[in-house]
Amino acid sequence: MKSENGRYRLLFILGLIWAVNSSLFARVTSVIEIAAGGGWSTLNYAVSSPIEGLNVRQNGSWSVTAHSEYIIMFNRYIGIGAGVDITHYGAITAIDGRMQWTGVTDTDGEVYNHHLSITGWRDKQDVWFLQPGLFIHADIPVGDNIAITFAGGGRYGLPIAQRMSYGGTTCHTGVYPQWGLTLSEMENHGFYTTTATMQTTDWKANRMIDLVLRAGVQYHIGKYTALMVRAWVACGVTDALRITSSNQALGFANDKPGMEKIHYFMNDYTSVLATNLVTDPHSKPIAAGLEIGVRWIFPHPSKRTNICRCLNVYR
Numbered sequence: 001m002k003s004e005n006g007r008y009r010l011l012f013i014l015g016l017i018w019a020v021n022s023s024l025f026a027r028v029t030s031v032i033e034i035a036a037g038g039g040w041s042t043l044n045y046a047v048s049s050p051i052e053g054l055n056v057r058q059n060g061s062w063s064v065t066a067h068s069e070y071i072i073m074f075n076r077y078i079g080i081g082a083g084v085d086i087t088h089y090g091a092i093t094a095i096d097g098r099m100q101w102t103g104v105t106d107t108d109g110e111v112y113n114h115h116l117s118i119t120g121w122r123d124k125q126d127v128w129f130l131q132p133g134l135f136i137h138a139d140i141p142v143g144d145n146i147a148i149t150f151a152g153g154g155r156y157g158l159p160i161a162q163r164m165s166y167g168g169t170t171c172h173t174g175v176y177p178q179w180g181l182t183l184s185e186m187e188n189h190g191f192y193t194t195t196a197t198m199q200t201t202d203w204k205a206n207r208m209i210d211l212v213l214r215a216g217v218q219y220h221i222g223k224y225t226a227l228m229v230r231a232w233v234a235c236g237v238t239d240a241l242r243i244t245s246s247n248q249a250l251g252f253a254n255d256k257p258g259m260e261k262i263h264y265f266m267n268d269y270t271s272v273l274a275t276n277l278v279t280d281p282h283s284k285p286i287a288a289g290l291e292i293g294v295r296w297i298f299p300h301p302s303k304r305t306n307i308c309r310c311l312n313v314y315r
Contacts, residue, residue, distance in 0.1 A: 030298040031071040031079070035228060038064040039289015043091035043125055045241060046280035047272065051250070054097035054118070056277050061090030061124065063287045065232070071137055079137040085155060085212075087129050089240065089285045093272045095121040095168070099250070104265045106174065106189055113175040114190075114265070116252060121168030123272040127205040127240065129157035133212070145220040149230065150213075157208035157240075164203045164271060167196040170252045172263075190262035194254055203242075203271070208285065210236040218295060226295040233288040241273065241283040250275045 041063030049056040069083025101114040135153030142148055171193040173184040184191050216230020251266030272278060 028300055029073040029079075031073060031081075031295055032298070033067075033069050033071065033083075033228070033293055033295040035067045035230075035291045035293025036065065037232070037289050037291025038062065039232075039287065041089045041091075041285065041287035043089055043127075043240060043283045043285050044236070045091070045278060045283040047093055047277050048279050049097075050276060051097075051099055054095070054099060054250075057094050059092045059094060061092050061126070062088070063090065063289055064088050065287075065289065065291060067291065067293065069135065071135075073137070073139070077138055077140070079139075081135045081137055081151070081153075083133060083135065085129075085131040085133065086160075087131060087157070087234065087287060088126065089129065089287055090124065090126045092125075093123045093277070095123070095250075095272070095277070101265050107260065107262055108189075110176065111178075113177065114263075115173045115175055116266075117171040117173070118252070119169040119171070121166070121170070123166040124164065125203065125273070126161075126163045127159050128161040129205075129208060130160045131155035131157045131210070135212075139218075147218050148216070149218050149228065150215050152211070152213045155210050155212060155234075157210060157236075159205040159207065159240075162203050162205050163200060164273075165200045166269070166271065169193065169195045170254060172254070187256065188259070190255075196254075203273070206239055206242045208236050208240045209238045210234050210285065214291075224297045224299075226297070228293040228295060229290070230293075231288070231290055234286070236283070236285040239281075239283050240285050241281055247276050247278075248274060250277055 040060050042058065042060040045058070047056050047058050065085055065087040067083060067085045069081045071079050071081035073079035095118055097118055099116045099118070103111055104114050106112055133153050133155030135151045138150045140148045171184070172191050173182060174189065174191050175182050183189065185193070212232060212234040214230050214232045216228055218226045218228045220226045248267050251269060253263040253266050253268045255261050255263055273281070
């Protein structure tokens with residue numbers, strides 16, 4: 001009797017597996033999609049100025065993305081996919097205003113106040129991530145050849161290229177209150193104006209995990225081909241920046257080659273990431289934009305005769 005009950009349970013389990021398989025996988029459709037687009041991004045670290053008269057702000061930068069994915073649609077509406085993206089994230093920190101060092105000594109041993117005017121200084125960081133990921137898909141028909149598409153998932157970002165560039169105009173002047181003098185454009189005393197072109201240096205980014213959501217419309221242009229237009233937004237959940245700085249005070253020494261170190265009281269500028277202007281280095285990058293793409297649909301061989309084009313599913 002017990003063996004007979006066990007046989008019935010086994011048959012029930014096998015029947016349940018068969019039913020689930022029939023409902024979910026009998027209409028399996030393979031989809032390959034590629035897409036590319038652009039938009040806006042930011043590395044999203046916090047900056048502020050501890051100096052009165054100095055304006056520091058972080059701006060976003062351009063972003064581009066390329067996407068490829070293999071998708072399995074399990075039924076009329078739902079599927080999963082595995083793919084890889086290449087995405088650019090960037091940020092620009094702008095610095096403008098004035099700084100002052102009081103009671104310093106010039107090359108003749110005289111005490112004075114050093115003033116620095118900073119105009120149009122821009123520090124830009126760029127990083128490209130290679131991002132394998134897993135995604136969930138949903139298609140909703142709104143016509144014979146049109147469907148609204150949604151996709152969301154997570155990606156693991158590997159930095160494959162990084163670049164940092166900075167430059168702007170700095171003007172050094174000296175104020176001697178004991179004589180009522182203001183000196184400028186005297187290079188040997190360290191008072192001069194310099195315009196630095198965008199100098200490029202290398203830096204390192206961390207690996208990153210981010211979440212991405214895509215939503216848009218697809219339109220069938222052929223029996224097994226569809227065009228897509230969709231919006232996307234991505235948000236990092238782990239730090240993307242690798243900051244190993246000493247959190248040094250902002251400085252623009254800019255000493256001329258061959259001269260003695262006249263700006264001994266300020267630091268050399270190497271990056272905004274190395275200064276005390278970065279109040280929170282924990283970077284959670286954000287990017288958003290639009291992309292266009294193509295889908296190629298490969299229905300199960302036994303399902304090619306009856307096509308529901310609006311859903312990309314064959315039955």
